[in-house]
Amino acid sequence: MWAYSEYYNTWTRITQKGSVPAARFQHSFIDLDDQVNIILFGGFNVFNTVPGHASFNDLYLFNINTEVWTLLDSNTSLSGGPSPRGAHAAIWFDGSMYMFGGFAVIGTTGHLRELWKYTLATRSWVEITAASGVGPEGRIGFSFLVLNSTTALLTAGGCSTVDSATGNCPKDYYYKPATNTWAISNATRLNAARKAAGGDSAVGQMVYEFGGLYQVGTSVTMYSDLAVLDTVYDRWLQLYPNYGRGNLPPATFGHVMVRIGQRCVLFGGRVGTAASPGSNQLWEYSVVTPSS
Numbered sequence: 001m002w003a004y005s006e007y008y009n010t011w012t013r014i015t016q017k018g019s020v021p022a023a024r025f026q027h028s029f030i031d032l033d034d035q036v037n038i039i040l041f042g043g044f045n046v047f048n049t050v051p052g053h054a055s056f057n058d059l060y061l062f063n064i065n066t067e068v069w070t071l072l073d074s075n076t077s078l079s080g081g082p083s084p085r086g087a088h089a090a091i092w093f094d095g096s097m098y099m100f101g102g103f104a105v106i107g108t109t110g111h112l113r114e115l116w117k118y119t120l121a122t123r124s125w126v127e128i129t130a131a132s133g134v135g136p137e138g139r140i141g142f143s144f145l146v147l148n149s150t151t152a153l154l155t156a157g158g159c160s161t162v163d164s165a166t167g168n169c170p171k172d173y174y175y176k177p178a179t180n181t182w183a184i185s186n187a188t189r190l191n192a193a194r195k196a197a198g199g200d201s202a203v204g205q206m207v208y209e210f211g212g213l214y215q216v217g218t219s220v221t222m223y224s225d226l227a228v229l230d231t232v233y234d235r236w237l238q239l240y241p242n243y244g245r246g247n248l249p250p251a252t253f254g255h256v257m258v259r260i261g262q263r264c265v266l267f268g269g270r271v272g273t274a275a276s277p278g279s280n281q282l283w284e285y286s287v288v289t290p291s292s
Contacts, residue, residue, distance in 0.1 A: 001016055002014065003064075004282075006260055006265075016069060017066070018068040018069040019070060019071040020069050021040060021069060022045065022056070023045065024042075024044060024056060024086075026043050026086035026087045027040055027041060027042050027043025027056070028040065028042060028099060030090050030091060030092050030097065031092065032120070033092055035064075037061055037062065037064070038062045039061055039062075039092070040059070041057070041059050041060075041088075041097075041099065041118075042055065042057055042085050042086055042102065043056050043086045044106060047106060053105070054084070055084035055104050057075060057077055057082055057083055058071070058073060058075065059071075059072040059073040059076055059081075060072060072120075072123060073123070079125065080124075081118070081125030082099065082114065082125065082127075084104055085103060086102055086103070087101070087102050087103060088112070088140070089102075089142055089154070091146050092146075093146055093152060093177050095120070096117050096118060096177075097117070097118040097120070098115065098116070098175075098177065099115070099116045099144075100114070100115050100116075100144055100154060101114070101136075101140055101142065101158070103138075103140055111159070111160055112138050113137060114127060114138075115130070115135070115175075116128065117177075128180060130181060130182050131179065131180040132179075132181045133183050134182060135173070136171070136173045136182070138160060139158035139169045140158055141254075142159075143199075143200035145200060146202060147174075147205055147207070150176055150178060151174055152175045152177065153172060153173070153202065153207060153231065154172070154173045155200050155207070155209070168214065168215075172185035172187065185234055187234045188235075189227075190237075190238050199212060199252070199255050199256070199266060199269070200257060201258055201259045202259060203262060203287045205230070205231045205232050206228050206229070206287070207228065208226065208228050208264050209227050209228070209229070210225070210226045210257060210266060210285075211223050211224060211251060211253055211255065212253050213274060220274050222251035222252070222272070223253075224249060224252065226238075226241055226285065241285060249266060249281065249283045250271050250281075251272060252266075252270065252271050253269055253274070254268070254269045254270045255267060255268045255269025255281075256268060256269075262286065262287045264285040265282070265284050265285075266281070266283040266284075266285070267280070267281070267282050267283075268281065269281070
């Protein structure tokens with residue numbers, strides 16, 4: 001486990017204490033908006049080509065001040081919670097974790113369409129059935145982002161079994177926890193829906209998306225562009241950072257992108273080709289805030 005300091009531009013390996021989770025990938029790992037605690041759920045132990053491949057449904061809390069892990073639940077299925085899964089996405093919203101999607105076994109078609117809510121104060125799970133609106137199809141490799149005090153966005157750019165030809169998810173969805181309603185975004189994407197994008201970050205009401213991969217059969221296209229979804233006007237816009245000159249990130253997919261203040265920070269991913277190994281690239285994009 002590592003921590004990155006933007007101020008010093010350094011990585012530090014953390015000496016973990018307490019109930020340290022087993023090694024894993026494609027898990028969810030989200031902060032609780034208190035600048036102290038992070039909650040981890042699920043993931044896979046090894047890739048599906050390795051013997052012993054399995055998914056987790058354990059739940060942990062990590063305190064960044066004490067560097068101590070606390071096991072909240074070793075098997076959430078036994079406490080009325082979700083089954084084992086990875087490649088899902090989660091957000092922290094108004095004191096609870098909301099989690100959508102994922103699948104139990106890499107390489108299978110059982111993409112989950114479940115929305116779960118976990119309340120830390122009561123340590124309780126509930127599976128949510130939307131009160132109204134047509135919710136998203138089961139998917140993996142997407143992003144789930146908090147936009148404001150009332151709304152979250154579940155992005156396209158994941159992978160689904162609904163479109164048998166491409167496996168792509170063509171639509172973004174807005175979700176309002178207070179009213180438990182879904183609404184499909186009417187914004188027209190500038191490029192085809194992206195599979196395994198993993199590079200979305202919300203800064204205020206704007207959602208920034210970098211890179212990704214689109215596949216039809218054996219034809220694969222990787223992207224190195226940056227676009228933004230204006231959720232107020234529900235429209236996508238193309239951005240041209242550095243005016244198309246100078247150092248720019250290469251075509252990438254399978255990366256992650258997070259917000260630090262008014263900046264989007266990108267790490268990792270496969271670079272150049274879909275068959276390339278994972279990378280440790282680190283990029284930062286400064287968001288321009290229009291003056292009023």
